[in-house]
Amino acid sequence: MKKQYVSNLKVGTNVNSLFVVSHKSIKKKKNNDDYCAVTLQDKEGSIEGVIWTEVFKNVEYFEEGDFVLVKGNVSEYRGGKQLSVSFITKIKNKEDIEYSDFIRTTKENVDGMMSEIKSYINSIKDQHLRKLLDLFFKDEDFTRRFCRATAAVRYHHAYSGGLLEHTLSVTKICDFLSRTYKNLNRDLIISGAILHDIGKIREYDVGVIIKVTDEGKLLGHITIGYGLVLEKIKKISGFPTDLRERLLHIILSHHGHKEFGSPRRPKILEAFVVYHVDHMDADIGGYNIILEESNEGEDWSAYAKNFERSVMLKKPELENSDQKSTGTDEEEKFGEKGLGVDIKTNDDRNERNLTEDANKDEKTKQDATKQDELF
Numbered sequence: 001m002k003k004q005y006v007s008n009l010k011v012g013t014n015v016n017s018l019f020v021v022s023h024k025s026i027k028k029k030k031n032n033d034d035y036c037a038v039t040l041q042d043k044e045g046s047i048e049g050v051i052w053t054e055v056f057k058n059v060e061y062f063e064e065g066d067f068v069l070v071k072g073n074v075s076e077y078r079g080g081k082q083l084s085v086s087f088i089t090k091i092k093n094k095e096d097i098e099y100s101d102f103i104r105t106t107k108e109n110v111d112g113m114m115s116e117i118k119s120y121i122n123s124i125k126d127q128h129l130r131k132l133l134d135l136f137f138k139d140e141d142f143t144r145r146f147c148r149a150t151a152a153v154r155y156h157h158a159y160s161g162g163l164l165e166h167t168l169s170v171t172k173i174c175d176f177l178s179r180t181y182k183n184l185n186r187d188l189i190i191s192g193a194i195l196h197d198i199g200k201i202r203e204y205d206v207g208v209i210i211k212v213t214d215e216g217k218l219l220g221h222i223t224i225g226y227g228l229v230l231e232k233i234k235k236i237s238g239f240p241t242d243l244r245e246r247l248l249h250i251i252l253s254h255h256g257h258k259e260f261g262s263p264r265r266p267k268i269l270e271a272f273v274v275y276h277v278d279h280m281d282a283d284i285g286g287y288n289i290i291l292e293e294s295n296e297g298e299d300w301s302a303y304a305k306n307f308e309r310s311v312m313l314k315k316p317e318l319e320n321s322d323q324k325s326t327g328t329d330e331e332e333k334f335g336e337k338g339l340g341v342d343i344k345t346n347d348d349r350n351e352r353n354l355t356e357d358a359n360k361d362e363k364t365k366q367d368a369t370k371q372d373e374l375f
C-alpha cells in the first residue's frame, strides 16, 4: 500500500514512497557532470524531481514507466515544488504493486458522465445524426475505450476519463449556446461536440503512463477522428451529403488554425462555436491541473508552458464570498442592471480576445508542435 501521494507533498516534506517514472531526462551541469530530471507520478498527480550527480552516479538503471521507491525532500523551486532525490531504486517485483494507486483518473463519476452523453444523443432529432452517434455509443467496446481515454498527455484533462469529462463539458456548453443563439443547428453542434475529439481514443495509449501511439504521432486525432466518423457514415444509407460535409468540417476545423493542426479553419457557425468552446474548456482544464500541482497557499503558479506565463492562483477576496451577485434585491429580481453589466463585460472581453488572438497568431506559428497537444 502506498504511503504518500503527490497531493500530500508540501515544501519541507520528507518523502519515502513508491511512484511511477513518467518522464526521465539526463542533463548536464556547467562542469559537464550528468544529473537526472524525473517526473514522478501517482494517481493524485505528478511532481518534478532531480537526482543530483553524486546520487545519480550510484543509481541503478531505470526508465520511463518503471515503478520506483524514492526517498528525498521537497523544496521550493521557481515557485513550484521540486523533489530532491537522495535514494531511488527500481521495483523489480511488481506483484505487490496496486496499479490503481498510480493511474491518474478523473475524479468525476464515469458512469454518470456517460449517461449524460447518452441523454444528449437521445435528444438529437435528426435520424441520420442520431443513428451515427448510436453506432459509436451503443458499441460496448467503443464506449469502454472512450470512457478510459485521456484528452492529452499533459496540459489538460490528462488522465483516464479525461476525454469523457472534456467531451461532456464541451457538449453541455454547446447545448447552452444553441439555446442562446437561435441560428445554431442544435443537432449538428451537439453531434460535432460529442465527436470532435473521438480520434483521441487511438491517439493516446492510457496505461500507467500516457503515451502517444504510433498512429497518433503519424496521423493525429483530427485525421483519425475524420476517418472514424466517415467510416460509420458510410454504413448509414441515405446520409445526406451536406450533413456529412458539415459534420466532418467541424471535426477538421476544431483546432481553429492550420498551425494548430486543423487542415481547415471554421467556415460554418457550428464549427466556430465548437472551436471556441473546445479552446475554452482546454484552458480551464489546464488551469485546474496547474492549481492541483502548485504549492498550497501559493498566490502565483510556476511558469506554465501551456500558457507561456505564470497564472494567478489566489482566490478573489470578496466581502461576501458566498454571495455571487453584487446586485440589489431589485436588480436581481428584474435583472436589468445585471444584463447591462454582462453585455459590457462581454464586449470588453471580445475586444481583448481580438488583440490577444492577433498576437497569438504570430506566436503560435513558431510553436506548432506543442500547440498540437493543447486541445
Ligand SMILES: [Fe+2]
Residues within 6 Å of the ligand: 166, 196, 197, 278, 375
Ligand atoms: Fe477537444
Ligand SMILES: [Fe+2]
Residues within 6 Å of the ligand: 196, 197, 221, 254, 255, 375
Ligand atoms: Fe482536439
